[in-house]
Structure formats: C-alpha cells, structure tokens
Amino acid sequence: MTASVREQGNMRVRDVLALPACRAARLVIPDADLSREVRLAHVIDIPDPERWLRPGTLLLTTGLSWPRDPLALAHFGEELARQEPAGVLLAVPRFFTAFPPEIAAPLAARGVPALELPWEVPFVQVVQEVHEFILRAQADVLERSEAIHRALTRAALGGSLADVAGTLSGQLGRAAALLARDGTSLTPGPAPDSLQARQALDRPGSAPRLLAGGILVPVLLRGQREGGVWVEGGAGQVTDLEVRAAEHAATVAALLMLAQRDLEVREARLGYAFVDTLLEGHFTADPTSQERALRLGFDPQGTYRVALLVLSDALPLSPEGFARRERAAHQVREVLASLGAAPLVTVSLNQVWFLLPENVNPERVWARLGWETGSGVEPPGGLVYGRARPGAEGVAQARAEVLTLAAYARPGELRSYAEVLVPRALSGDRDAQADLVRSLLAPLREARGGEALVATVQALCETGFAQAEAAARLGIHGNTLRYRMDRIEALTGRTLGDAGTRSLWWLALQFDAMNP
Structure with missing residues (x-):
C-alpha cells in the first residue's frame, strides 16, 4: 500500500x-x-x-x-x-x-x-x-500534539519501549510499534513486515519514510540508526500530527535504549546467577547477598509468585531457538519493568523463569506480552504460575510447585496453579489432591460448627443438590439449610449454584475420604 x-x-x-x-x-x-x-x-x-x-x-x-x-x-x-x-x-x-x-x-x-x-x-x-470549525480544529491539533508529547515523556520517565509504543498507539488511535535494527518488532501488537522495515531503515538519512501504509521514523543512537518508530496510517494516509508524534517517540525510544543498554551491561555482569540462587534455595542472609538483592530489586521479606514460560522449541535448542529464548526473556523483562516490578528473570534450556511480586497480576503481565492465542502474534510458548509465597524460602518452594505445572503449559495460554489443580489431582498427584481438599474443606472445618457445614456439603452432593431432600436427610429446616449454604459460600468464596463448582465439591469429598 x-x-x-x-x-x-x-x-x-x-x-x-x-x-x-x-x-x-x-x-x-x-x-x-x-x-x-x-x-x-x-x-x-x-x-x-x-x-x-x-x-x-x-x-x-x-x-x-x-x-x-x-x-x-x-x-x-x-x-x-x-x-x-x-x-x-x-x-x-x-x-x-x-x-x-x-x-x-x-x-x-x-x-x-x-x-x-x-x-x-x-x-x-x-x-x-x-x-x-477551522480554528477549533487547528486548536485541537495543537492541544493533542502537546498532550501526546506529555504522555510520551511520562512513559519515558517510568516505562519501557512497550509503554512508549502503547502510549503512542493509544494517543493516536493507530497501531504503533518500536522496531529493532533488523526490522523486527520490539513491542507486542501489529507491526510492518520485518524485511521491508529493515530495507527502509537501511536507507541513509534520519528523515521519516513511508512504510506499509504508515510512517517509519528512524531511532538514532549516537548517530547510528538502531531501530525505528512505526505508526500505521489510516486509509493509507499519515497526518502531520502523527509524524511529529512518531519523531518525539523516536527521541524517547533512543533515551530508553541507552538506559537499557546500561542496564544490560550490569545484568550481564551479574548474570542470571542471583535468580538461580533464589530458585534453588541457596539464598543466604549475609550482607553480600542482601546487598545484591537490594540492587536487583528483590525483597527478602516480600511475597512472590514464580512464573515459568515454556517455549515451544524442542531440545536441544537451535541457534534460532536460543535467539527466540533471549527475545522472550527480553520482552518479559520489559513488561515487568513497565509494571513497576524488578526484572528478576533467568533462563534454562527452553524455559524462562521469572518472579512476580504479589501485587502484580499475572494476567496483566500476559496481556502486555501479547502472546495469547488469537492475538495475531506467534506465541513463543505457554506460561504457568504458582501460588504467592513469602520470602526467599517461599521462592524455592514455589519453584518446586511450578515444575509440576510445566507439563500443562500450552502455547498461547496462561494457566495458574488453581487451573491445573483438578487435572493434576485426577492424574493421581497426592499434593494436588491435598490442596484441592484443603482449599474447599479446610475453611469449613476451621469455622465454628465446621463439621455440620461439611456434612451439609456431603448431603447436597449425595442428593444432587436437591435442597429439600438434603434438608430432610440432615433433619433440619429448609431455612437452616439455606443459612448453612450462605455460610459455606462466604467462607470458601465459591458458589454452590454453579455446576462446575459443584463437581469440585464432590471431588474434594472423594479425595478427603481417600486420604483421611
């Protein structure tokens, strides 16, 4: 076009x-x-x-x-x-x-x-x-231009390349991407063909150039073209406002790339060793380890989830597989940084491990990565994550838990410990069975009158959740049954009206009977 x-x-x-x-x-x-x-x-x-x-x-x-x-x-x-x-x-x-x-x-x-x-x-x-109308439209353009510049500057102060592209796209209402020197996209979402982008970037000069129905502005780093900012054009047209916004984004991207290169140099010195130490349970509280944790953004008193990206590449990794793994790890680091989390990442074989603070939603991370099925982006693999656990010891425990989830990682899908709990339990995993029983029945048994609540669940399951029949079997009034049901739902956070949840209650009772 x-x-x-x-x-x-x-x-x-x-x-x-x-x-x-x-x-x-x-x-x-x-x-x-x-x-x-x-x-x-x-x-x-x-x-x-x-x-x-x-x-x-x-x-x-x-x-x-x-x-x-x-x-x-x-x-x-x-x-x-x-x-x-x-x-x-x-x-x-x-x-x-x-x-x-x-x-x-x-x-x-x-x-x-x-x-x-x-x-x-x-x-x-x-x-x-x-x-x-003309004066108002021109004033609106000037106001929008100022707003875009302010938004991109804010993205530069505390964000990443993904934030810059997302901000630019959101402000213009057009797809936007930041491209590497070879034309590949550094950010999730739509992007031009990498070969065409590389050819456009290879042309001399720093002026904007038309590309794939949009505009491409080179990103200059110490006088060298190190990538570009691309903005999609509507109906094959790009406005002056969009060109100016892309030029400002290119300046912001250059500053962020310089900062990232400095960070990558420091990360190369430290390597992945620190995160490996945490995952393997070898972290100690000596001053040197505490200082390293502080520098890398790990809080020994904090609560973290362990997440694992299982790549689709078969082992042993090919050179292309190694490159994909590094790109995936790089994207994960960028997204974590954009969400205000320390980029605590390591790699092993065809896996990318990383730590998520308890206040960072895994679904938000997955959405920013843009790897979900149907996104138009080829997902490098599937992501699984475990439960939040406190401290360095919790990280090591969470790693062992997440390892049991690796077999359930599917390309383009995000799956939590809770989501794969039932299939693991059904496959005979005793730990999963115990967790399922604990998540449903423990809150009832720990409450006042807990055994009566468990008996109520048992009666409901045995009568196909027919309330009148369950009340008769328990020898209680229908109002008493409904009161108990309300307490059960409040204590566990799970409804008794959903068919899928009813199955979980039945399974929990069966596993409880099997493993007294």
Whole structure:
C-alpha cells in the first residue's frame, strides 16, 4: 500500500454539510469529492469571481454576477473549476432557480462539489461556522500534539519501549510499534513486515519514510540508526500530527535504549546467577547477598509468585531457538519493568523463569506480552504460575510447585496453579489432591460448627443438590439449610449454584475420604 502525508486539522466539504447552517444544502452531483480541504469560506458576488479564488476556498455566491447565456456559463464554469475551489455554494432560488448544469459539469470533472443552499440561510452564518470549525480544529491539533508529547515523556520517565509504543498507539488511535535494527518488532501488537522495515531503515538519512501504509521514523543512537518508530496510517494516509508524534517517540525510544543498554551491561555482569540462587534455595542472609538483592530489586521479606514460560522449541535448542529464548526473556523483562516490578528473570534450556511480586497480576503481565492465542502474534510458548509465597524460602518452594505445572503449559495460554489443580489431582498427584481438599474443606472445618457445614456439603452432593431432600436427610429446616449454604459460600468464596463448582465439591469429598 502506498501511503501519503496530509495536513491534519483542515476542514473537509463533508464537514461543511454537517454544519447547522448547511444542513439544508443539497449536493448537485452525488459523486463529487467531499474530502476536499476547506481552507476558508469567501463570499464573492462581483464579476470575474475566479480571479479572486484560491485553491481550497469555499465559494459562496448568489450568482448575481454570473452570465446567463449557456455558452458563457460553460466557459465561466471551466475558468471557475481551474482555480480548484474546495466547493461552490449557490444560494437558490433567486437569480438562479437551480445550480446551472453548465457550471456543475466542469466542476464535477475536477471533483469540485457543487452545492445549493436555501436562499433564506445567511451567508454570514455559513462563513462564521466554517471559520470557527477551522480554528477549533487547528486548536485541537495543537492541544493533542502537546498532550501526546506529555504522555510520551511520562512513559519515558517510568516505562519501557512497550509503554512508549502503547502510549503512542493509544494517543493516536493507530497501531504503533518500536522496531529493532533488523526490522523486527520490539513491542507486542501489529507491526510492518520485518524485511521491508529493515530495507527502509537501511536507507541513509534520519528523515521519516513511508512504510506499509504508515510512517517509519528512524531511532538514532549516537548517530547510528538502531531501530525505528512505526505508526500505521489510516486509509493509507499519515497526518502531520502523527509524524511529529512518531519523531518525539523516536527521541524517547533512543533515551530508553541507552538506559537499557546500561542496564544490560550490569545484568550481564551479574548474570542470571542471583535468580538461580533464589530458585534453588541457596539464598543466604549475609550482607553480600542482601546487598545484591537490594540492587536487583528483590525483597527478602516480600511475597512472590514464580512464573515459568515454556517455549515451544524442542531440545536441544537451535541457534534460532536460543535467539527466540533471549527475545522472550527480553520482552518479559520489559513488561515487568513497565509494571513497576524488578526484572528478576533467568533462563534454562527452553524455559524462562521469572518472579512476580504479589501485587502484580499475572494476567496483566500476559496481556502486555501479547502472546495469547488469537492475538495475531506467534506465541513463543505457554506460561504457568504458582501460588504467592513469602520470602526467599517461599521462592524455592514455589519453584518446586511450578515444575509440576510445566507439563500443562500450552502455547498461547496462561494457566495458574488453581487451573491445573483438578487435572493434576485426577492424574493421581497426592499434593494436588491435598490442596484441592484443603482449599474447599479446610475453611469449613476451621469455622465454628465446621463439621455440620461439611456434612451439609456431603448431603447436597449425595442428593444432587436437591435442597429439600438434603434438608430432610440432615433433619433440619429448609431455612437452616439455606443459612448453612450462605455460610459455606462466604467462607470458601465459591458458589454452590454453579455446576462446575459443584463437581469440585464432590471431588474434594472423594479425595478427603481417600486420604483421611
């Protein structure tokens, strides 16, 4: 697709027709170009009006000075059309009962709309509304430009490349991506073809260049092109505002890349050793370890989840597999940083391990990675995560727990410990069975009258959740049964009305009987 750059903020003929003063206006020839820009509105009722016209002028006239002879009208129409007005608006019926076809035809040949306006509509109202629209649109563009610049600056202060692309896309209402030097996308979401992007980036200079129906602005790092900012164009067009926003985003991206390179140098020195130490349970509370934890953003007193990305690449990894693993780890680090979490990441074989503070929602991380099935992005693998546990010892315990989930990681899917608890329990995993029983029955047994609550669940399961029959079996009134059911739901946070949850209750009772 060939893109073009157009000025934003100008009025179009279609906007004129939407003005209150022009709602009764009639388009003489339906195929006219209503996207023509209106730069100003001008009333001209003197002889030879074409001499006073400039391209983009909306001409308002009563036709008082127009010729009446058909041949003269046709010649006049040719001269008028040659001036490329935005449109010609004739007040009718007074001097002309309708727009003369001799003038409408040459105007239509050049795509210039011919319009009829009821005589009683004052021209001054039309001119005022047109100019107010143009001034308001230009003011809106300036305001939007300032807002975009402020938003990108905020993203630079505390975000990542993904934040910059997301902010740019959100502000413009267009897809946006930050590209690496080789043309591959550094951020999730739509992006141009990497080969075409690389070829565009290889062209000398720092000026914006058109690409894939949008605009590509090179990112310069110490005078070298190290990537680019791409913004998708709407209907093959990119506005001046979008170009300026992309240029500002390129500057922001360059600053962030410099900061990231410094971080990567430090990370290379420390390596993945610290996270490996945590996962393997070798973390000690000596001053050196505490200092390293502080520098890397790990809180020994904090509560963390362990997450595991299992890549689709088979072992042993090929060179391409190693590259994909590093890209995946890099994206995870970026997303964690964008969410205000320390990028505590390590890799092993075809796996990427990372730690999530308890206050960071795994689903939010997954959404920002953009790897879910159906996203249009080829997911590198599937992500599983365990329960939140406190301290360094909890991290080691969580790692052992998450290892049991690795077999349930499916490409393009995010799965939690709770989600795979039932299949693990059904497969004979004693720990999963105990966890299922504990999650449902322990809150009841620890409450006052807990055994009666467990017996109530048992009776409901055995009677197919028929309340009248369950109450009779327990020898209690129906109101008492409903009171107990409310307590059960409040204590466990699980409803008794959902068919899937009822199955969990039944399973928990069976496993409880099997493992007393």
